[in-house]
Amino acid sequence: MADYAAVKGGKLKLKGLKLKKSKKHKSHKRKHDGEPVEQKSDHKLDIQKHGxxxxxxxxxxxxxxxxIEVGDNCYITALDNGGIAVGTPRDEGDGPDPAEIFTLIKVSETKVAFKSGYGKYLSVESDGKVVGRSEAMGPREQFEPVFQDGKVALNGCNNCFVSCDDEGDIECVSRTAGRGEMVRLRSNANTERDPLEDIPKEERGSLKSSEINYVKKFQSFQDRRLRVSEVDKTQLKKAKKEGDFHETLLDRREKMKADRYCK
Structure with missing residues (x-):
């Protein structure tokens, strides 16, 4: 048995057969303990959690x-009888229901008004209850979002902050903003800005295509022929840097004697 133990095990090798060496792929390497793993930011996780x-x-x-989120994944909702209450908790990954989405009108640089899906404005009654029955917008329909330290509270017309009572109704009764008065304003509006938004459509291509676009825009085309200046476009590059791109294009079109707006 000792003789068998001394024999080195492995694959059977035949004479004349060349075995290919296995390649190790870097992408398949196992990460060591303690190596940082790329994770989604808290901001992205929060957005994903709320649909x-x-x-x-x-x-x-x-x-x-x-x-308007109150608590965790609970939103203020408008009722068909004009009441305003806290809606049922949403599952993770779900957004608010249509009745929980309000149209916001900026009244001034600090105050806003909320309009429900039933076409009524939210207002504060004399007893502090928040309802959604107003046909028009006045002082009682105005709220002030107070942003501080990454948190926000809604101050009503009676200088009290929006919160919910034990029965789930919305009210404005507290003159101080504590934990129960903290809300979150959420939106699904697209925040990505088009990088070409400030550039005219005619100038979003190359210099050659830009000139052709302007020629098509202003040329009269009496003989159905497109006339574009054949002068070197180096001057266009220089003009674009110096800020007189349109004037240079006008001069080039003027020399073609086919521009209805040129001399």
């Missing part, structure tokens, strides 16, 4: 449609 609805952090970001 694509991101949290508004400052007044200038507030869009025209918002949902």
């Amino acid at each position: 694509g609805w991101w949290e508004v952090k400052k007044f200038s970001e507030i869009p025209s449609n918002v949902a």
Whole structure:
């Protein structure tokens, strides 16, 4: 048995047969313990958790449609009888229901008004109850979002902050903003800005295509022929850098004697 133990095990090798060496792929390497793993940011995870609805952090970001989150994944909802209450908790990954989405109107640089899906404005009654029965917008329909330290509270017309009572109804009765008065304004509006938004459509291609676009725009085409200047386009590159691109294009079109707006 000792003789068998001394024999080195392995694959059977035949004479004249060349075995290919296995290649090790770097992508299949196992990560060592303690090596940092790429994770989604808290902001992206929060958006994913709320079905694509991101949290508004400052007044200038507030869009025209918002949902008001109270607690965790619970939103203020409008009832068909004009009442305003806390809706049923949403499952993770779900956004607010249509009745929980309000149209926001910026009244001033600090105050807003909320309009429900039933076409009524939210207002504060004399007893502090928040309802959605107003046909028009007045002082009682105005709220002030107060942003501080990454949190927000809604101050009503009676200088009290929005919160919910034990029965789930919305009210404005507390003059101080504690934990129960903290809300989150959420929106699913697209925040990505088109990088070409400030560039005219005629100038979004190459210099050659830009000149052709302007020629098509202004040329009279009496003989159905497109006339574009054959002069070197180096001057166009220089003009674009110096800020007189349109004047240079006008001069080039003028020399073609086919521009209805040129001399």
